[in-house]
Amino acid sequence: MTAPLLAPALELRGIGRTFRLREKGGLFARYTDHVAVRDVDLVLPRNAILGLVGESGSGKTTTGMMALRLLEPTTGRILVDGQDITALDPAALKPFRRRMQVVFQDSYSAIDPMMTLAQVVAEPLHIHGQGSRAGQTEAALAMLERVGLDRRYGSRYAHELSGGQRQRVAIARALILRPQVLVADEPTSALDVSVKAQIINLLMDLQAEMGLSILFISHDLSVVRSLTDRVAVMWNGRVVEEAPTEAIFTDARHPYTRSLLEAIPVLNPRLRRARSFPTRAEIEAQTPRLPAIPGLAAGATPQLVAEGDRRYEAIVGGVVGGIGGAATPEATIP
């Protein structure tokens, strides 16, 4: 397990996924290709939390599932600790599975109702053949305690728990193998307000304690602001902006990011305001224009441009066919 010293915990390079949709039934069915995720580059640094935000259908969950190889990408590569796992067969993948775990939104369907909670949490140890049976159970009980559930819960079943408690069990099960990467897909979206804060705090504590790297997928921007170090914003299957969390919230560059932030409910009635909601065409029309950049091909198609420690989609260079003529100096960086 000697990894290159500086390799990120997880890296996606040009990852994409196309789904074939059956349009009309019958023998001569027609198919159309739906691009759910297109050419996404993402880096999850070690010991950090990266938020992946976007609305339903933006491709954020598809991206998360591909990172875990729970869904095969149609293009691109997945690197864990700098090692390419894109094409590994199931046997070769197994050791990597141990290092990458997942927590889902719906903890009810994620936990086997027929197993005691100690069995649920110990099962990954069993699958990966770590320790004796007694040792596995003891480790599971200790893990339950760590996530804030008394050891007595070990002999209980999922239906005896509240939503927040079940999510704690799901987290315990994901972390029992001491993974390096945790993909958390909307883990707090189904929880009550008072419990949501508990789970966010728990994830924050465990991240620091275990040196975890977390890919936190969520549509809840408020949670993302409290929890993450960096944020990537997905729109129509692409990452349109990626930056340190506070830069996203205070100084967003992409019009889609700004429209998302604009929609967050105010937390002070005094700040109520009438809002405008840009259409997709309006967002596209507001895509930042940049002058020609050495090393980047100019063109009318938006591309990701790096600026300091952030990236955002922009139209680069003088050739801006059909959209508004050549980029002029005043029509550059907003």
Place this chain on the structure above:
Amino acid sequence: MRLVDIKDLTVSFPQTEGLVQAVRGLTLHVAPGESLGIVGESGSGKSVTCMAVLRLLREPPARIAAERLELAGVDMRKADRRQLASMRGSVAAMIFQDPMTAFDPVFTIGHQIAETIRAHRAVSKSEAMAEAEDLLARVRIKAPKAVLQSYPHQLSGGMLQRAMIAMALSSRPQILFADEPTTALDVTIQAQILQLIKEIQAEYGMGLIMVTHDLGVVAETVDRVVVMYGGRVMEEGPVQEIFDAAAHPYTQALLGSIPGRVAGRQRLTEIKGASPNPAHPPSGCPFHPRCPVAEPRCAAEVPALAPFAPARAAACWRVA
């Protein structure tokens, strides 16, 4: 006159553990044209309260007891089936979290809205259809004709929620009950629907009861707030005052636990423990086991909802 007038409402359900009280002695009222937010977490009794006023709960098993339960001056405890049918729709309409289950999948949207119109008024089918189209336009649907002929599965969640609001408006109700109308929607669609509800409320001069767990939704939409916990009202008051200076420790904790209020990655103030099990409610104040400032008295006696400033009240021994 009060549009909604509830005094000492208790709703219980027989369970294997005995009689479980979902709402325990609730008092609230809404004036014509006023908007009230009922905030609470799951199991707080907020939805059951609305269902009880509209008599939408099946009785039995549900048991409703109240000193007063009035909608637009009509005693809902005594209303018979026919009266209820006319009250629902013409006086009060309700929209729900999941518009997909509120529509029948085998009929077009237009058919269902027209049917609702014809259930309350003697108009022809074509007149009802024309009115349905007009209603869809009023909820800012850009192609009302197309939506009229669509089936529910052909529309997005936001579109369906608009169509449900159109249906609710069809008999010009005096009050709209909205039960978590945006919880299942994306943040941008949520903002659009909340804005629509506010605009429609002003246009129609309707009363509004917004039931939600989301304090952001409350901050965006209502004039006055009732905070529920464990089947009881913990606090009520004008929305700005609640956000500026919440009186009840539960409201304070709820506001404190909202993520994203400040810049930077940091731990949130959490409320320890879990919401009470309605089958085994704690003695005294339902919040006392989780309350950071509870006193012995809080476990022994239930504090009454008591006024402490104009238009404000709290059920807490420490606020008196």
